[in-house]
Amino acid sequence: MEKELISCALAQKSGGIIIKNRLAIILAACVVLTLALCLAGCTSPTPAPSVTPTPGNNTTAQGLTFTDTNGKTVTLPKPAEKIVVLNSDCAEVLVAIGAKDRIVGVASSVKTNPSVGSLFANVTDVGNWQTPNPEQIALLQPDVIISYASSPPKNADQLTQANATIVQLDCGNLKTIVGDITAMGIITGNVQQAQEYSQYIQSVIDLVKERVAPISATPSVYWEYNKAWSTAGNSSGGDTIMYMAGAANIAGDLGNKTNQQPAVNQEFVLTKNPQIIMKYSGFSVTNTTLAGFSALRNDTMARTGIAGVDAVKNGKVYVISSTIAYGPKAFIGLLYMAKVAHPGAFQDIDPAAKLDEYAGRFVPGTNATIVFYPTPA
Amino acid sequence: MQETGESRAEWKEVNELYRQRYLKRLALLGTISALLVLAVLYSASVGTAPLSIGDVFLAVMHNIAVKTAGIPLIGQLFALFGEPQSGTAEVIVVNMRLPRIMLAMLTGVCLAVSGAVMQGVLRNPLVSPFTLGLASAASFGAAITIVLGTGILGLFIAGGSNYDIIINAFVFGLLSMMLIYGISRVRGTSQATLILAGVVLGYIFQAGVIILKYWSNNDKLKDLEMWLMGGMWGASWNAVLILLPIAIVCIVLLALKAWDLNALSAGDEIARNLGIRVERLRLYCLLLATIAASSCLAFTGVVGFIGLMAPHICRMLIGNDHRYLIPCSALMGGLILLLSDTFARTVFSPLEIPVGIIMYIIGGIFFLYLILRGKESHIY
Secondary structure, X not given: OHHHHHHHHHHXXXXXXXXXXXXXXXXXXXXXXXHHHHHHHXXXXXXOOXXXXXXXXXXXXXXXXXXXXXXXXXXXXXXXXXXXXXXXXXXXXXXXOOOXXXXXEEOHHHXXXXXXXXXXXXXXXXXXXXXXXXXXXXXXXXXXXXXXXXXXXXXXXXXXXXXXXXXXXXXXXXXXXHXXXXXXXXXXXXXXXXXXXXXXXXXXXXXXXXXXXXXXXXXXXXXXXXXXXXXXXXXXXXXXXXXXXXXEEOOOOOOOOOOOOOEOOHHHHHHHOOXXXXXXXXXXXXXXXXXXXXXXXXXXXXXXXXXXXHHHHOOOEEEEOHHHHOOOOHHHHHHHHHHHHOOOOOOOOOHHHHHHHHHHHOOOOOOOOOOEEOOOO | OHHHHHXXXXXXXXXXXXXXXXXXXXXXXXXXXXXXXXXXXXXXXXXXXXXXXXXXXXXXXXXXXXXXXOOOOHHHHHHOOOOOOXXXXXXXXXXXXXXXXXXXXXXHHHHHHHHXXXXXXXXXXXXXXXXXXXXXXXXXXXXXXXXXXXXXXXOOOOOOOHHHHHHHHHHHHXXXXXXXXXHHHHHOOOHHHHHXXXXXXXXXXXXXXXXXXXXXXXXXHHHHHHHHHOOOOOOOHHHHHHHHHHHHXXXXXXXXXXXXXXXXXXXXXXXXXXXXXXXXXXXXXXXXXXXXXXXXXXXXXXXXXXXHHHHHHHHHHHOOOHHHXXXXXXXXXXXXHHHHHHHHHHOOOOOOOOHHHHHHHHHHHHHHHHHHHXXXXXXX
């Protein structure tokens, strides 16, 4: 009897353990399944490639149609009379295509941008570019709110209450800039000016392509963003400039859409031994003086692990402003990169003069601060 | 005979004392409710747009009049008020300020009740919805969507949208509870096991967030940081309509367990002797508290301290009786978070500060005050 009771108790206990173990297994399976679903999603829907809209043929029965930077088709009932811009690159494009007077509100970061901020001193501040103030925007009653495509506003649901269409355009990467400018032309109705502006930029891109095409040599470049050892990965803005300028990005195999600025280390740079180093002046774009650029260059060259590479030995270390490395003026960054990589082929090209021409013709004041140091021979 | 008379007198005295305390507590709950109503009115009348109180009132009335136009009498009654002077007043008040006020209140209510209940079931005054790894798990869920651009719905719809972030954060919040439940099935539901398991899971999910931060690029990193700071940017009537039933159901079910929680506060053994199934109660309350907290966090991001601060203030005001502590914490949580969010959106207008930052500052100062009060504060 006693034995039976003991065996019964043991059986119950072991049964309990089995049930507990089963539950644990089921829970573990749930966890694994959840993570698997999430990771499986990584390979699913990807945004459609950006399609360059054709100017002059965008009027449909519903209104004006264009494609944003993410490849999404957007329709507006009519050209926008009032625009709020959260992205300083897009604000610059609007000025360039003669639509500055349509801008009724800008994000704080647009007002403090050293390249174009002074142009918007009297325009209403709508707050942070990630979380613009919905009440301020409702008071301005814009037709369109232009935000970054790579980082749309967090409070988009509240912004749409103001009956404005949120348009996502980056106006940043050289690969998509022409399409973005065309879209801006359609949004504002200034199609002709947009075409003229995009053709100006395209002509510089074509010139570089044409001169680089016959050159087989591709000097290696280490492009460093503002954080030490954070480099330009595949498909980043810096990678695009290097590729178009006929240079080889030593980190071209690294990074992806999620991580465009992969972190490397001294050993990686030493092993790759780049012939040119391009150092970003900073995302905050506060470093705008010659002394600041010079100090940044000296710091970079004196860094342990970088002093032994060819670029430092030959003095080919340059500081590039973020205002010309990304955004509508990235074609100026392209000219500098091409001139540094292939001095012989671009001897007659003066990027600084081109920037002066751009400022005179399209956006005044954009040549006021230093953008590249030292000046290439 | 004399003894009976004495005991009756004592009973009467005790009864009178109980009645007085009961009335006092009701008066306190009434006062906090009135303060909450005043806070709602104040919050609806301030903002970047300079709207008069009259316009705010007319905006609400006109909106109700439009919505009830088909209903005789009621529609006509509201139509008597007319339209606000400012053309944008209705959009600003009804579609922007009111949903935000509602979201802030609901989040405050849910987090405070979750905190009060978790502190009760685990008999630890420093437990909050975040101690059991909930915030870290929800953050990890949100981070996966923000950085990798995909979520639990990644197989079905394009990832990276706000709704994808919300669903992922909610699912991962629940996942943390499921993991703790799994651990408790194997190792029992003692307070130490649950708290330790929560802390450890919190670190593991935190590691996941750090890895994703390390991988992400500048734009995504800013998005992620923004979510981790917490704010009411996701406010909309849709969000309120989703959260409201969840909050009501969870809070009512938790409030119904107030007696059991009171018994549990005397210790596991005593509660067992009173016929309470302690393990079951603990898991039931933790699950409901987690659902309430993670559904709010999914919309707002991480808003810390409210689950600790509101119950502690209420304990000092109303005592440890969960029948009063739960409703008091709910009202106090709603009040604190609403006032904090109103401050966050108006102080540097048009710029807004994430309300999570305000909560950390207020919460930090409050706990320093409790520490300085020493043992009176009941936190140690």
